[in-house]
Amino acid sequence: MKQRLLGISALATGVLCANVALADGGYYSGVKGAVASGRGGAFVARADDVSAVELNPAGLTHIGTTIIQIGNRFSYNQHSYTRNPTLDWGQTDTQPTPPYVQFPTVRNQTPWQVLDPFIGIASNFGLKDWAFAAAIYSPAGTAREVYPTDGGQRYMMVRRNAQMINYTLSAAWKHNDVFGVGATVKWIAVPSLEYALIIDGSPFSSPANAVRSDVDVHASVKGSDLFTLNAILGAWLRPTPNLEIGLSGQILPSEIHTKSTLSASLAHPSNYSITLMRGTVPANDVSLTLPLPMSARLGARYRHLDGDREVFDVELDGVYETWSRVDHFRLDSNNLTAYYRMQPVPIGVIDIEKNWSNTLGIHLGGDFAVVPQRLTVRGGAYYETPVSDPAYQNIDFPQGPQFGGALGASIYFGKLQISVAGEYRAQSQVYVADSDSRVYQQAPGSSCKAPYTSTVDCNSHYLGIPAPPVNGGTYNAYSVIGTLEAAYRF
Amino acid sequence: MLALPLVTVGCGDEPESFAPSNVRASANATVPTVVNIEWTTDKPSVGYVSYGTTSELGKSTTLETMATTKHTASLVGVSPSTKYYYRVFTWQDLDTGASPVASLTTNAAPSNLPVLTVTGDSASDNGFKELLLLPIIGQKPLVSVVASNGQLLWYYSEDKGRTVTRARFSVDGKSVLYNAIGNGTAPSEIVRVALDGSSVTSLGVPDLGRDFVQLANGDYVALVNDVRPSGTTMLRGDKLVEFDATGAPRTIVSLWDCFDPTQYPGDGANGDWTGAVAISLSGSDDSDLSNDVFYLSLRNLNSVVRVPRATGKCDAVIGAAGPTIPFAAGSSTFVHPGGIFGSAGKLEVLDSDGAGAGMSRALEYTLDATAATATESFRYTPSPPIHVDALGGVAALTGNRWLVNWSTAGKLEVVGLPADAALGKAPDVRWSLTAPAGTTFGYHVRTASLDAPINEP
Numbered sequence: 001m002k003q004r005l006l007g008i009s010a011l012a013t014g015v016l017c018a019n020v021a022l023a024d025g026g027y028y029s030g031v032k033g034a035v036a037s038g039r040g041g042a043f044v045a046r047a048d049d050v051s052a053v054e055l056n057p058a059g060l061t062h063i064g065t066t067i068i069q070i071g072n073r074f075s076y077n078q079h080s081y082t083r084n085p086t087l088d089w090g091q092t093d094t095q096p097t098p099p100y101v102q103f104p105t106v107r108n109q110t111p112w113q114v115l116d117p118f119i120g121i122a123s124n125f126g127l128k129d130w131a132f133a134a135a136i137y138s139p140a141g142t143a144r145e146v147y148p149t150d151g152g153q154r155y156m157m158v159r160r161n162a163q164m165i166n167y168t169l170s171a172a173w174k175h176n177d178v179f180g181v182g183a184t185v186k187w188i189a190v191p192s193l194e195y196a197l198i199i200d201g202s203p204f205s206s207p208a209n210a211v212r213s214d215v216d217v218h219a220s221v222k223g224s225d226l227f228t229l230n231a232i233l234g235a236w237l238r239p240t241p242n243l244e245i246g247l248s249g250q251i252l253p254s255e256i257h258t259k260s261t262l263s264a265s266l267a268h269p270s271n272y273s274i275t276l277m278r279g280t281v282p283a284n285d286v287s288l289t290l291p292l293p294m295s296a297r298l299g300a301r302y303r304h305l306d307g308d309r310e311v312f313d314v315e316l317d318g319v320y321e322t323w324s325r326v327d328h329f330r331l332d333s334n335n336l337t338a339y340y341r342m343q344p345v346p347i348g349v350i351d352i353e354k355n356w357s358n359t360l361g362i363h364l365g366g367d368f369a370v371v372p373q374r375l376t377v378r379g380g381a382y383y384e385t386p387v388s389d390p391a392y393q394n395i396d397f398p399q400g401p402q403f404g405g406a407l408g409a410s411i412y413f414g415k416l417q418i419s420v421a422g423e424y425r426a427q428s429q430v431y432v433a434d435s436d437s438r439v440y441q442q443a444p445g446s447s448c449k450a451p452y453t454s455t456v457d458c459n460s461h462y463l464g465i466p467a468p469p470v471n472g473g474t475y476n477a478y479s480v481i482g483t484l485e486a487a488y489r490f
Numbered sequence: 491m492l493a494l495p496l497v498t499v500g501c502g503d504e505p506e507s508f509a510p511s512n513v514r515a516s517a518n519a520t521v522p523t524v525v526n527i528e529w530t531t532d533k534p535s536v537g538y539v540s541y542g543t544t545s546e547l548g549k550s551t552t553l554e555t556m557a558t559t560k561h562t563a564s565l566v567g568v569s570p571s572t573k574y575y576y577r578v579f580t581w582q583d584l585d586t587g588a589s590p591v592a593s594l595t596t597n598a599a600p601s602n603l604p605v606l607t608v609t610g611d612s613a614s615d616n617g618f619k620e621l622l623l624l625p626i627i628g629q630k631p632l633v634s635v636v637a638s639n640g641q642l643l644w645y646y647s648e649d650k651g652r653t654v655t656r657a658r659f660s661v662d663g664k665s666v667l668y669n670a671i672g673n674g675t676a677p678s679e680i681v682r683v684a685l686d687g688s689s690v691t692s693l694g695v696p697d698l699g700r701d702f703v704q705l706a707n708g709d710y711v712a713l714v715n716d717v718r719p720s721g722t723t724m725l726r727g728d729k730l731v732e733f734d735a736t737g738a739p740r741t742i743v744s745l746w747d748c749f750d751p752t753q754y755p756g757d758g759a760n761g762d763w764t765g766a767v768a769i770s771l772s773g774s775d776d777s778d779l780s781n782d783v784f785y786l787s788l789r790n791l792n793s794v795v796r797v798p799r800a801t802g803k804c805d806a807v808i809g810a811a812g813p814t815i816p817f818a819a820g821s822s823t824f825v826h827p828g829g830i831f832g833s834a835g836k837l838e839v840l841d842s843d844g845a846g847a848g849m850s851r852a853l854e855y856t857l858d859a860t861a862a863t864a865t866e867s868f869r870y871t872p873s874p875p876i877h878v879d880a881l882g883g884v885a886a887l888t889g890n891r892w893l894v895n896w897s898t899a900g901k902l903e904v905v906g907l908p909a910d911a912a913l914g915k916a917p918d919v920r921w922s923l924t925a926p927a928g929t930t931f932g933y934h935v936r937t938a939s940l941d942a943p944i945n946e947p
């Protein structure tokens with residue numbers, strides 16, 4: 001019965017995504033902050049503005065004064081997917097041979113993301129060795145993706161909308177200019193998290209509607225989680241004036257638990273409907289659990305000095321993120337039952353297999369002060385290992401190898417610093433053969449059970465797997481990101 | 491300043507190809523209208539070929555049933571001298587492969603095919619839009635499948651000079667069967683030609699007659715000459731013989747056991763007594779042959795006789811030879827019946843000579859088992875008249891239409907009447923197919939397609 005529920009709950013599957021933290025891959029894409037972004041994310045050792053609350057809170061001690069930093073990230077996030085052609089075995093009741101079906105490329109229909117702010121303030125309150133900061137920001141990422149409900153991707157996802165806000169408080173202390181430590185307490189609020197996909201609601205045994213079912217069901221989970229706690233620790237060390245080392249980590253194995261509602265409706269015109277009940281009472285409340293990764297960042301930068309003035313720097317960072325925590329998305333229906341054509345389908349607890357892997361990102365970047373106190377330019381590039389094996393590739397997040405490059409600049413007008421950054425981030429094309437696919441259509445009405453070898457209950461063309469694979473195909477993703485930011489130092 | 495170049499080159503996995511390879515098309519050596527497509531795959535797979543006269547394709551061969559790496563499929567029922575597009579699709583584990591769309595031009599029709607002229611509606615059920623499996627007896631016998639527009643879609647030449655009067659599809663839908671009546675140098679056989687041209691086999695049937703059927707279990711039942719003495723002369727009667735898969739014969743009935751030549755001498759010449767010319771089989775079911783009933787057309791006895799397979803008895807006679815089901819008052823009688831179609835409630839007869847000299851007609855009777863009468867329900871006498879010396883046939887189609895085979899006149903017609911038309915009203919000729927003089931059509935069957943053909947009268 002667990003298998004049945006997979007269907008409706010699959011919604012849960014991608015649900016949890018959003019644009020989170022200043023982190024890198026997985027749910028995220030890139031970093032927040034114009035300076036950090038312009039350096040290709042190589043900012044752990046430098047960390048000398050308010051975005052240090054996420055990347056290395058110890059770096060706040062580099063600020064040495066009071067700073068208000070306000071910025072916004074604009075991005076164009078184009079993700080596309082071309083599903084592999086398949087033979088539509090579901091049509092062989094009416095046709096002698098399974099039709100060969102090709103799928104047009106689908107693209108994210110909401111590629112523009114214009115509101116992605118960062119607001120922070122940091123101050124030492126006159127204390128020479130201390131710094132404190134507060135910040136509000138949405139994580140770097142693509143909050144919303146919408147795809148056609150009749151597109152080739154629809155059995156994976158048709159819509160994802162995840163709004164996340166981080167509220168942080170940080171404190172840092174340094175010993176002279178030799179080393180410093182810091183910490184950030186982060187309150188993660190998820191006011192809206194939505195995920196929708198199409199499932200095959202066919203009540204018949206051994207369905208094989210890889211292309212279309214008359215009882216395709218549009219299933220959607222919507223919910224929120226306004227409080228999840230996390231923390232970031234950081235440190236820096238300057239063994240010589242020219243060398244600085246930074247280290248930070250998000251250390252709590254936290255999860256997002258949303259209180260959500262589940263809705264299910266037939267995707268095509270029909271005389272039937274779907275009713276969700278708990279016991280004898282209509283209900284649709286579910287909870288969704290989304291693991292968050294821990295991370296570790298280590299960076300080293302060379303500072304080229306002219307006296308006390310830093311002329312340029314080069315920084316190399318490594319970022320390790322424990323995305324293997326995302327082995328499942330978990331939807332707990334608290335004993336909901338879906339009724340379709342009077343047939344009860346218990347939903348139960350559904351674990352959507354993701355099987356993500358830990359990732360390593362390498363970031364190289366630096367600044368160059370073209371005109372001291374007037375103009376600084378910067379650049380950087382990075383590469384991040386894939387977050388999952390291609391077999392588990394899904395349209396919900398770019399999961400292949402990511403690479404990118406960035407350019408940026410800061411102009412100083414006295415105490416006011418205006419920074420801009422432009423970044424191109426792309427995923428190496430990922431191809432998944434259907435025979436390698438491990439993402440299957442959700443068919444909760446199917447009586448085919450593990451090990452899926454029953455020739456009575458399972459379709460003969462899909463023996464050994466629960467349902468037709470639906471993630472085979474070619475994935476491309478890229479983002480063009482611009483950040484504009486103002487920082488005022490008192 | 492450190493400026494790093496933007497990297498814009500992807501480095502992911504390249505899509506794998508499951509496309510079938512070494513795709514080749516060639517004309518079949520046995521059946522020139524059949525196109526054989528061959529291809530290979532790296533892994534065992536099943537596949538099929540889609541094809542059509544445009545790049546949109548539209549038709550498909552049947553899906554292979556066994557996974558293999560070397561594949562063949564046959565395009566059966568393609569028109570001669572026509573450009574076809576085709577594409578191979580495969581299913582390999584869970585992956586789907588497809589070849590590029592290619593094209594070919596089919597062979598020309600055989601030079602010995604008489605020119606077939608079609609008039610009327612060949613595209614709807616108001617006229618005629620099905621396919622006909624039809625022996626064409628012209629310069630050289632040709633077993634053919636002809637489309638309603640007159641196009642030859644399949645043919646096989648009987649090149650041993652034997653007479654062919656009947657062709658049927660095998661019950662498995664994979665072959666064409668025909669009777670080859672021996673000519674002194676070549677034996678009489680029932681020949682089986684695979685629709686895809688992959689094989690030609692035969693079953694020897696000495697003294698084979700003009701018609702045969704295949705039972706649902708695959709056995710053949712054929713008319714066989716049964717020559718016996720009668721008084722001081724030898725008469726050629728007929729018997730109905732069943733042949734199993736090994737060719738072993740079993741006589742179902744001999745007409746000698748049904749009729750006495752002294753009582754019913756018939757009007758045949760040269761010792762040809764009963765003159766059984768056609769069989770119609772009713773009720774064959776592969777799970778139960780006990781309901782199989784044969785109707786035999788006895789030309790020289792001017793009768794149709796019914797023989798249940800289970801009893802092997804002539805349990806009913808319609809016509810002149812001691813009728814057990816007499817004609818109702820006012821109903822036409824037939825003389826020299828040709829092809830027939832019989833069932834529990836209907837009998838359709840091509841009446842060669844009952845309408846008068848030089849005039850043949852199509853008749854239909856409603857059989858009333860309770861009242862034991864045959865009541866005429868349809869009559870068609872063409873004007874100008876057509877005379878059929880032998881063979882021929884008539885069968886009701888849907889929509890108050892009849893398909894009439896004017897065999898030796900080289901003509902087929904579909905005629906229709908309004909639903910409430912009075913008996914004898916001349917029907918409309920909705921469709922016709924005509925061959926040049928001297929061409930004879932054997933007994934036909936019709937089918938909707940060659941994908942899984944069935945024998946419709």
